[in-house]
Each structure stands twice: as C-alpha cells, then as structure tokens.
Amino acid sequence: MSKKFLELYEHCKKVSERILEACEKELYFRVISHLDADGIAAASIISSLFFRLGAHFHLRIIQQLREENLREIKESKESIFIFTDLGSGQIGIIEKNLPQDSVLIIDHHPPEKETTILQANPHLCDIDGATEISGSGVAYLVAKNIDESNMDFAPLAVVGALGDRQDKGEQHRLSELNSEIVKDGVNKGILEENTGIRLFGRETRPIAMALEYTTDPFIPGLSGNHGACLKFLTENVKIPLKNNGNWRTISDLSQDEKTKLVSELIQYMLGPGEMSPEEAQSIVGVIYILPKEEKQTPLRDAREYSSLLNACGRMRKPGLGVAICLGDRSEALEEVESVTTDYREKLAGYMDWLIKPGAVTQTEYLQSFHGGKLIDDRIIGTIASIAISSGIISQDKPIFAFAESEDGMVKVSARATDYQVQQGIDLGTALRTAVKEVSSEATAGGHNIAAGAHIPIGTESKLLQILNKIIKSQLVKNSASNESKN
Ligand SMILES: [Mn+2]
Structure with a gap:
C-alpha cells in the first residue's frame, strides 16, 4: 500500500477514535451532509454506523453549507458536529461559528485553508479527491476503521463515487482508492464488477425502458423520452422487442443483437445526439452490480442507484434517499421510482431548452x-x-x-x-x-x-x-x- 494511502488511513483512524470517544461520553452527534448522491451515501454510511454504535444523532442534508446553517446549530450544547462530503471548502465559516475541537470533517473537496480542525480528506495526503476517492469513500474508511464488519457499506461508497463521476479509469472503471473499496465489496460477495452495455436495468426492464431510463450517459433525444426510444429501437435497431408476448430485456438479446444495438446507439449518439466519440463509446464499459438487491429493483446497478439518490436530493427528498440507503425497501422504493421518473422528465425538458439556438x-x-x-x-x-x-x-x-x-x-x-x-x-x-x-x-x-x-x-x-x-x-x-x- 502506498504511503499516501496509509496517511489517509491514519487520518480516518483519528476521526474514528474521536467518534468512539464521543460515544463513550454519550455526546450527541449532528451530521451535516451534501445533497447529491455522494453526500446522501456518505450521510447514510455515518448514520448506519451511529445506529450500530447506539449513538444519538441528528442528520441534516443541505445543498451548500452557509453561515446561517451553522448559526442554527451552534446553540446545541455538548454536540459533536460531523460534516460529510462538505466542510473542507468552508473551514473559515466553520471555525468562526463552532468550537474547533467538537468538529470532524469527512470530505474530499479541496480544503479552503489550513486548520486545526480534524479532517479526513484525500487532498491533505496528496490524493486526488476528484477521481481517487469520494466523500462516501472516506466515510467508508472511517466506518471500516471502527469495525471491519462495516465493510458491508462498500457498495454505498461505490454508489457515491459513481454519483460524483469518479469512474475515470479505462472503460469507466473506478481506480486508485475507489478500486480498493470495490475489492472489499467483491471479497464480501456484495459487489460485482462486469463489463457490458451501460444501460439501466439490463436484466430487468423492457429494452425501450432501459434506454429511456439511462441518464449516465445521458443520451439527448432518448433519455427520458419513451416514444423516441421505441421508435429508435423499431426503426434503427430493428430487433424484436417481445418474445412470446413478453418484453425482452437486454440480457435476453443474442450477441449479434447486442452488437447491433451498440453500433446503432453509437451511430445515433455521434449523429443526431451530437455527442463526443468518447461519450458514445462509453455506452459499453464497466458495470457495478449489487447482487444482494432484488433483480427487478433499480438498486442492483450501482450507477442507477446513484442516479436515484441524486434524483431524491434534487427533487427535495433527500430523506427518501437516506431511507433507501438504510435499507427501507417498502413504499420508499415505489416512491423513489416516481421521484426518479419526474426528475428524468425534468432533465429531458431542460436539455430541450438548452439545445435551442441562443441558449448558450x-x-x-x-x-x-x-x-x-x-x-x-x-x-x-x-x-x-x-x-x-x-x-x-x-x-x-x-x-x-x-x-x-x-x-x-x-x-x-x-x-x-x-x-x-x-x-x-x-x-x-x-x-x-x-x-x-x-x-x-x-x-x-x-x-x-x-x-x-x-x-x-x-x-x-x-x-x-x-x-x-x-x-x-x-x-x-x-x-x-x-x-x-x-
Ligand atoms: Mn462528493
């Protein structure tokens, strides 16, 4: 293991020791996290950790940390303030409003300035926080340090890293420290790394829906537009969409059919979709599967999982995203699907606006x-x-x-x-x-x-x-x- 990785582990260890000390003293934790998929995943890892430790805590998810957020919470006496997926970029206002020795920061954004506040942040160890590890990845390392049984949070850390688009390795693979987290998940049998067509719901959804639901990569004209997807599949790809009256999924396709689908998709992405060659090629790449999730749910594919968390945050329902991460699979799952559909349609509408002449x-x-x-x-x-x-x-x-x-x-x-x-x-x-x-x-x-x-x-x-x-x-x-x- 390289020196810089060990250094980050050392910082994570210090944070976890402070958490355990505070637990012993029965202090109250106030967790403040970021609104995106990585922030929701990080908050969920820390929240699950606190449930396991029997600690009392309060969680708040915000779009951006501003002084008024801190003024609101600083009255809470005898608390430990934990910032996840934010905080390092706002050290100035944190120092101004909170006692420094009661703050812990678990983040991967570049630190604003030097501080005595305890931080676990890859940038302090010469590790690139944009591509090598995410906020939820650092939260995972803290939790793993407290107890190796917390390695079951590895899939959540992967979901977070994908949400922050850290899959910059070859064929959209997670690399560096992220790949260490992937290894933990694979070894535990709770994560799989495969290569294939990167459409959401390959094993479960009718092909047109898989295409419609895919927002990473976002395919202009197809993502979020069911009619256009059906038309594209019947007129361009020309493969049977049903078998004996049942909708076929991508995994039902023969190798020849898959090749045809990929080549037509790439042609579309380069042509009417006006996408870059790299982005078009990215329709095939590394896929991360959560094998313990039910096959028909959107939680099996880590990219789809992260897009769903992101949708929850952006549609002002971050609590719903946290509930999913904490394991709620009842009505929460139904609700999240409708939130995601609304979000996808909203995105498609904005993209239509953006491609109009004069918008840029x-x-x-x-x-x-x-x-x-x-x-x-x-x-x-x-x-x-x-x-x-x-x-x-x-x-x-x-x-x-x-x-x-x-x-x-x-x-x-x-x-x-x-x-x-x-x-x-x-x-x-x-x-x-x-x-x-x-x-x-x-x-x-x-x-x-x-x-x-x-x-x-x-x-x-x-x-x-x-x-x-x-x-x-x-x-x-x-x-x-x-x-x-x-
Ligand atoms: Mn992040």
Missing part, C-alpha cells in the same frame, strides 16, 4: 447559459455536467451555468472536461478568485473539473468577464510551463 453564450475562453428561475438551482449543476460531458454543447471551453435560487442569490455551476483540466484549467481556483472581486457576499468552492459559487443577482456578467481573464491566464501559464519543460 460564448466568450473567448468560456461559455455560459442562464437558467433564470426556469431551471431549479439544485439541478443546474447536473444540467451543466450533462451538457458538457455529452457534448451537446461545445467541449472546447468550460461551461458556467447560472440559476436563481430562492434566497435571492444566483447559483453558479462550472464544469470542464478532463482535457481542459490537462490544459491547465482549474475551475475551483478560478471561481474562488473571481468571486472575491465580485462581491463580499459571494462564496465559491470545488474541484478543478467541477466547481460552484453563490453570487448576488446582477453580478453574473462581471463574474464572467473576470473568469474569462482567469481561464486565459491559467491556459497561458500551463503552456508556458510545458514549453520550459521541453
């Missing part, structure tokens, strides 16, 4: 769109991700997406491609620097490839002007340092 504005070094009040500020980041990763907007420049939030501010979501990051673009740094020039009320955080900010309404164009300059200088600096190396 170009400047020299970046592109942007403004969802105003039309696009929910909880979903704007997902729209930006899908838009750039699917290639339905240009992949030459990073995208900055705006949406008005209920608090009278504007949420900014920035996304880049892997290639742009290799070229020197760092969106987290760019946004953190830019917001300072825009307004003292503005906040920002995030990774090189994905970052976000909150700014006052009316400062959008000023922000874009500043960002345009920063992105330019990041690219220039990178090419200059490459030249000096050559």
Whole structure:
C-alpha cells in the first residue's frame, strides 16, 4: 500500500477514535451532509454506523453549507458536529461559528485553508479527491476503521463515487482508492464488477425502458423520452422487442443483437445526439452490480442507484434517499421510482431548452447559459455536467451555468472536461478568485473539473468577464510551463 494511502488511513483512524470517544461520553452527534448522491451515501454510511454504535444523532442534508446553517446549530450544547462530503471548502465559516475541537470533517473537496480542525480528506495526503476517492469513500474508511464488519457499506461508497463521476479509469472503471473499496465489496460477495452495455436495468426492464431510463450517459433525444426510444429501437435497431408476448430485456438479446444495438446507439449518439466519440463509446464499459438487491429493483446497478439518490436530493427528498440507503425497501422504493421518473422528465425538458439556438453564450475562453428561475438551482449543476460531458454543447471551453435560487442569490455551476483540466484549467481556483472581486457576499468552492459559487443577482456578467481573464491566464501559464519543460 502506498504511503499516501496509509496517511489517509491514519487520518480516518483519528476521526474514528474521536467518534468512539464521543460515544463513550454519550455526546450527541449532528451530521451535516451534501445533497447529491455522494453526500446522501456518505450521510447514510455515518448514520448506519451511529445506529450500530447506539449513538444519538441528528442528520441534516443541505445543498451548500452557509453561515446561517451553522448559526442554527451552534446553540446545541455538548454536540459533536460531523460534516460529510462538505466542510473542507468552508473551514473559515466553520471555525468562526463552532468550537474547533467538537468538529470532524469527512470530505474530499479541496480544503479552503489550513486548520486545526480534524479532517479526513484525500487532498491533505496528496490524493486526488476528484477521481481517487469520494466523500462516501472516506466515510467508508472511517466506518471500516471502527469495525471491519462495516465493510458491508462498500457498495454505498461505490454508489457515491459513481454519483460524483469518479469512474475515470479505462472503460469507466473506478481506480486508485475507489478500486480498493470495490475489492472489499467483491471479497464480501456484495459487489460485482462486469463489463457490458451501460444501460439501466439490463436484466430487468423492457429494452425501450432501459434506454429511456439511462441518464449516465445521458443520451439527448432518448433519455427520458419513451416514444423516441421505441421508435429508435423499431426503426434503427430493428430487433424484436417481445418474445412470446413478453418484453425482452437486454440480457435476453443474442450477441449479434447486442452488437447491433451498440453500433446503432453509437451511430445515433455521434449523429443526431451530437455527442463526443468518447461519450458514445462509453455506452459499453464497466458495470457495478449489487447482487444482494432484488433483480427487478433499480438498486442492483450501482450507477442507477446513484442516479436515484441524486434524483431524491434534487427533487427535495433527500430523506427518501437516506431511507433507501438504510435499507427501507417498502413504499420508499415505489416512491423513489416516481421521484426518479419526474426528475428524468425534468432533465429531458431542460436539455430541450438548452439545445435551442441562443441558449448558450460564448466568450473567448468560456461559455455560459442562464437558467433564470426556469431551471431549479439544485439541478443546474447536473444540467451543466450533462451538457458538457455529452457534448451537446461545445467541449472546447468550460461551461458556467447560472440559476436563481430562492434566497435571492444566483447559483453558479462550472464544469470542464478532463482535457481542459490537462490544459491547465482549474475551475475551483478560478471561481474562488473571481468571486472575491465580485462581491463580499459571494462564496465559491470545488474541484478543478467541477466547481460552484453563490453570487448576488446582477453580478453574473462581471463574474464572467473576470473568469474569462482567469481561464486565459491559467491556459497561458500551463503552456508556458510545458514549453520550459521541453
Ligand atoms: Mn462528493
């Protein structure tokens, strides 16, 4: 095991020791986690851990950590505050509002600054938190450290990592520390790693539904559109969709039929779907299966599981996602399916809006769109991700997406491609620097490839002007340092 991994394990061990100490003293835990699939998975791992330890706790899931969240909780005496999948990027406001020795941070976002607060964070050990391990992965390591029996949380950590799109290895495989977590799950018989067609519900759903339900990759024109999927399968792929009156699933197809489906899909994705070659190829790749989940449920495929958690968060039902992670398989599962359907349709509608001419504005070094009040500020980041990763907007420049939030501010979501990051673009740094020039009320955080900010309404164009300059200088600096190396 490499030195940096051991170092992170050491940090996780310290966090787990502090948790056990607090349990002994019967302190109350307040867990604050992030709204996305990784945040919900991380919160669920920690919550399950507390159930097992018999600890008293309260869980809150939020979109972004702001000072008012901390002011609300700081009155709670004799508590331990645990931040999962957030916190490291907001150390300043945490230090200001909470006693430092009662805070634990389990996160994988770049730390805002140095602190004496105890953190388990890959960035502090020279591990890339964007691709090597997720927030739920770090939470898993903490739980595993407390007791090896907690290794049954491994599938949840995988679901979280996939939710954060950390499957950047060959054929969309999880790599580095994530692959160690996969190994734990495989060894326990609660996770399988296969290669195949990456459509949701390969074993269980009628083919048209599998295609319709797949949102990772999101296929413009097909994802979320049942009629279009049926038409595509009957007119382009031309394979029988029924056998003896029963709908066939993808696993029912012969090898020839599968090949035909894949090649037609790739043609569609490159043609009418206007997707990038890499994204089109990604329709075949590594699949993570949870073999203990019932076959007909959306929880068997880890990517589908994560898309479902994400939908819960974005549709303002994070508690439902946590219930699923904690093992609720009754009405919760039915409810989650209807939430996911609504979410998928919402996404498809937003994508239709985005491909209309004039929706995206170009400047020299970046592109942007403004969802105003039309696009929910909880979903704007997902729209930006899908838009750039699917290639339905240009992949030459990073995208900055705006949406008005209920608090009278504007949420900014920035996304880049892997290639742009290799070229020197760092969106987290760019946004953190830019917001300072825009307004003292503005906040920002995030990774090189994905970052976000909150700014006052009316400062959008000023922000874009500043960002345009920063992105330019990041690219220039990178090419200059490459030249000096050559
Ligand atoms: Mn995360």
